[in-house]
Amino acid sequence: MSDQNKNNKIISSGEQSNPVMVEVTRGNMVESIHRAAYAVVDSDGKVVLSGGDYEKVTYGRSAIKCLQALPLIETGAADAFNLTDAEISIACASHDGQPRHVDTVAAWLKKIGCSADDLECGSHLPYHTQSMIELLRSGGSETALHNNCSGKHVGFLTVCKQMAVNSKGYVKYEHPLQQRILGAMESMCGLDLGNAPQGHDGCGIPVIGVPLANIALAMARFADPSDQPESRQEACARITKAIAAEPFMIAGSDRFCTKIIEATKGRALIKTGAEGVYTGIIPELGLGIALKADDGVTRSAETLIGMILKKLQIIDPATAENLKSVLEPPIFNRAGLQVGQIRAAQNAPF
Amino acid sequence: MSDQNKNNKIISSGEQSNPVMVEVTRGNMVESIHRAAYAVVDSDGKVVLSGGDYEKVTYGRSAIKCLQALPLIETGAADAFNLTDAEISIACASHDGQPRHVDTVAAWLKKIGCSADDLECGSHLPYHTQSMIELLRSGGSETALHNNCSGKHVGFLTVCKQMAVNSKGYVKYEHPLQQRILGAMESMCGLDLGNAPQGHDGCGIPVIGVPLANIALAMARFADPSDQPESRQEACARITKAIAAEPFMIAGSDRFCTKIIEATKGRALIKTGAEGVYTGIIPELGLGIALKADDGVTRSAETLIGMILKKLQIIDPATAENLKSVLEPPIFNRAGLQVGQIRAAQNAPF
Numbered sequence: 036m037s038d039q040n041k042n043n044k045i046i047s048s049g050e051q052s053n054p055v056m057v058e059v060t061r062g063n064m065v066e067s068i069h070r071a072a073y074a075v076v077d078s079d080g081k082v083v084l085s086g087g088d089y090e091k092v093t094y095g096r097s098a099i100k101c102l103q104a105l106p107l108i109e110t111g112a113a114d115a116f117n118l119t120d121a122e123i124s125i126a127c128a129s130h131d132g133q134p135r136h137v138d139t140v141a142a143w144l145k146k147i148g149c150s151a152d153d154l155e156c157g158s159h160l161p162y163h164t165q166s167m168i169e170l171l172r173s174g175g176s177e178t179a180l181h182n183n184c185s186g187k188h189v190g191f192l193t194v195c196k197q198m199a200v201n202s203k204g205y206v207k208y209e210h211p212l213q214q215r216i217l218g219a220m221e222s223m224c225g226l227d228l229g230n231a232p233q234g235h236d237g238c239g240i241p242v243i244g245v246p247l248a249n250i251a252l253a254m255a256r257f258a259d260p261s262d263q264p265e266s267r268q269e270a271c272a273r274i275t276k277a278i279a280a281e282p283f284m285i286a287g288s289d290r291f292c293t294k295i296i297e298a299t300k301g302r303a304l305i306k307t308g309a310e311g312v313y314t315g316i317i318p319e320l321g322l323g324i325a326l327k328a329d330d331g332v333t334r335s336a337e338t339l340i341g342m343i344l345k346k347l348q349i350i351d352p353a354t355a356e357n358l359k360s361v362l363e364p365p366i367f368n369r370a371g372l373q374v375g376q377i378r379a380a381q382n383a384p385f
Numbered sequence: 386m387s388d389q390n391k392n393n394k395i396i397s398s399g400e401q402s403n404p405v406m407v408e409v410t411r412g413n414m415v416e417s418i419h420r421a422a423y424a425v426v427d428s429d430g431k432v433v434l435s436g437g438d439y440e441k442v443t444y445g446r447s448a449i450k451c452l453q454a455l456p457l458i459e460t461g462a463a464d465a466f467n468l469t470d471a472e473i474s475i476a477c478a479s480h481d482g483q484p485r486h487v488d489t490v491a492a493w494l495k496k497i498g499c500s501a502d503d504l505e506c507g508s509h510l511p512y513h514t515q516s517m518i519e520l521l522r523s524g525g526s527e528t529a530l531h532n533n534c535s536g537k538h539v540g541f542l543t544v545c546k547q548m549a550v551n552s553k554g555y556v557k558y559e560h561p562l563q564q565r566i567l568g569a570m571e572s573m574c575g576l577d578l579g580n581a582p583q584g585h586d587g588c589g590i591p592v593i594g595v596p597l598a599n600i601a602l603a604m605a606r607f608a609d610p611s612d613q614p615e616s617r618q619e620a621c622a623r624i625t626k627a628i629a630a631e632p633f634m635i636a637g638s639d640r641f642c643t644k645i646i647e648a649t650k651g652r653a654l655i656k657t658g659a660e661g662v663y664t665g666i667i668p669e670l671g672l673g674i675a676l677k678a679d680d681g682v683t684r685s686a687e688t689l690i691g692m693i694l695k696k697l698q699i700i701d702p703a704t705a706e707n708l709k710s711v712l713e714p715p716i717f718n719r720a721g722l723q724v725g726q727i728r729a730a731q732n733a734p735f
Binding site (some may be wrong): 049052058060062063064066067068069070092094101129155156157159168171172174182233234235236238239242244310311329330331332335358368369370371372374375 | 721
């Protein structure tokens with residue numbers, strides 16, 4: 036890997052066959068398999084552990100929300116609005132729409148003089164099943180506050196306030212906010228992204244194609260920002276501290292990200308993204324992780340990042356045993372009987 | 386392929402790389418890919434079209450519910466209880482829990498002197514979002530009637546009544562009902578399945594591992610049962626006629642199976658199963674189809690069976706154009722903007 040832009044070569048069809056990393060059993064047979072690529076990189080850009088095609092150009096999706104939160108700190112917005120760890124954590128979150136998530140976003144909107152109408156992320160029902168049931172039973176409906184990205188979007192509105200730019204259309208590629216985020220991504224990923232593949236995320240903001248190893252490099256720079264400018268060092272430290280302090284906010288009580296950050300006491304700051312992307316920041320090792328399941332399936336991305344954390348000894352064997360139902364979860368049928376398991380593939384290159 | 390049992394060889398780890406059949410785009414890039422295997426087989430067991438490892442031992446899951454419904458006809462239960470096309474279709478269904486599905490199952494249960502308490506499938510909320518919202522808003526809760534397999538299970542109870550066996554434990558491998566179904570599967574798939582891999586389905590009944598091409602053979606025998614015993618011929622004809630007449634019952638108004646059966650006016654009787662399995666019965670060609678996405682993802686299985694139906698000219702180019710949003714669906718973000726597409730892979734071996 037290098038810090039140079041590789042002419043944004045697009046590996047479009049994925050005909051190369053990444054290794055089978057995760058398998059799904061049912062009864063006495065493997066029923067489904069998942070291929071993936073991953074890279075573990077240090078802050079100098081050295082790939083220290085990898086599998087599959089880690090140069091594959093990948094949309095980081097929600098797994099790079101910490102990058103998109105850098106302007107929230109670096110513009111001075113976080114100080115100007117006295118943002119808490121909970122607020123900074125939810126700015127980096129894909130949350131489940133549990134009451135504390137929704138209340139946090141609502142209170143933050145009020146603090147900056149905005150309302151849910153200013154959010155451009157769209158609406159969906161809470162992902163957290165019990166919260167969804169309670170919302171509907173009480174006569175409520177989905178709102179933008181329940182959108183899993185609402186924390187990121189209130190963060191965006193806060194930056195617009197601080198930059199004194201009109202927030203209308205803040206999700207668009209051309210908007211000053213998104214251009215500022217693009218600049219932060221370029222410096223953290225070590226690439227000129229002006230001609231990178233692009234599209235739109237589920238919540239409307241741009242997605243930018245970046246080689247997987249360069250996404251890992253950006254995460255390594257969060258883990259060890261010591262060669263970054265001082266303001267960037269401070270921003271990275273504030274964001275990682277907030278996520279470690281408020282793991283509930285990054286996802287939710289039923290979610291893999293929250294459980295692993297809690298179980299490792301913040302030694303592994305991991306974040307899921309749509310289409311089977313995952314990132315990890317390992318401050319004590321100065322390492323960053325990025326992975327993508329070829330097929331976009333979250334269950335395999337979760338098990339694979341667990342495999343990497345075990346390999347890096349961030350999750351030790353005793354902890355792994357305690358977390359077995361999270362890392363290699365059983366599959367239950369509707370009657371509650373265990374019928375299978377999601378697990379590391381028997382021939383995974385680990 | 387042969388009708389002989391191949392000592393139930395299990396291809397367990399899937400290290401063989403099936404071709405990329407389906408790709409998912411976002412913006413100007415392919416974001417995710419799906420590998421799969423499929424076979425199109427005639428009733429003599431000749432493979433007329435295939436891709437990937439079609440000998441792979443596969444759980445047919447819900448895609449073989451028509452096989453599991455054979456005893457419903459062959460025991461005389463369907464005649465004894467005057468079953469309608471709607472009831473026989475929902476016995477082969479994975480339905481979405483829309484009101485007409487739930488009402489049909491409830492009325493059928495009453496007709497045979499049973500109640501929802503006799504169903505052993507477990508409960509879940511309706512898959513059909515608007516029906517789920519209305520259920521919860523009206524103070525309702527999930528019941529076994531909403532389970533997508535409830536039609537199959539009331540069919541099972543009906544067979545138990547007709548066989549005059551205690552229905553308690555009817556989901557178990559050892560129960561006379563499941564043994565009868567196993568026999569029907571063996572004769573239709575052309576294999577001794579006594580030592581085949583097995584496990585439990587989401588609704589509790591046994592799953593049996595069968596090579597993909599032998600699942601396709603069973604579907605071919607539904608399409609052209611002329612070399613089967615007369616009672617089997619009649620049972621196959623009654624089931625295919627019922628599904629063609631009542632496509633809503635097999636899935637639901639928003640669902641791929643229902644839309645394709647309706648659009649082809651019953652020329653293609655297709656059925657989804659969990660973990661990316663699909664089957665098809667093409668009566669006019671006397672062909673059966675079976676496919677499995679390696680990764681278990683339904684979106685790719687749907688697009689792949691559409692590709693096969695186009696190749697077989699069951700879906701002609703004009704119909705394909707009308708069905709484009711079903712066969713190769715656009716992906717929308719939360720704001721309703723099209724951001725990508727699920728489509729045939731550019732290099733798919735077709």
